[in-house]
Amino acid sequence: MEFIMIDAALFDSLVGKLNKSVDEANKIRNNGKDAKLEQWLDGQEVCEVLGVTKRTLQTLRETGKLAYTMVKHKTYYRPKDVQAFLDNSIKKRGL
Template identity: 45%
Template sequence: MEIICIDKRIFDELIVRLSEIEKKVTRLCSPAKDAGLKKWMDNRDVCEVLRISKRTLQVYREKGLLPYTRIKNKIFYRPEDVQKLLESSDHPQRKKP
């Protein structure tokens, strides 16, 4: 077995760097977080909740009744905005068929 002597300052720096690497590896290997996108709803989800057609949903967007975010060509809605519309007088409550 070979013994290698290094300066304490260098050893401490090495420990700090290894600790940083460990944190990065742990972060990269942990289940990927979606940056909140799981909380967002797409057109299909909103149409199901509000029981409306895609065209009606488009009208709601055009009238500014339902805030949305467009990422590339996909439109997303915050669940709290959908709930607010559902509870408002702007959305006619429809009974399930």
């Protein structure tokens, strides 16, 4: 085993800089997640927008009529995909 000796002040300075870097990296990582997830809708929001039940929403996913993404066992929908589904539904009904 090899030992390296450094001045206590230098060690404290290095630890401080390392902690600052870790804090900044965590802040960037958390801000990026929040910003991206705000652009997506969860299942409850989509049910409210479409006026459907959770089971109907699941059927729309299974049949490929509504695009979705899963993140850690939670389903998210892009607003533009929900809008496209609504537009297609309106066209099919001739409204």
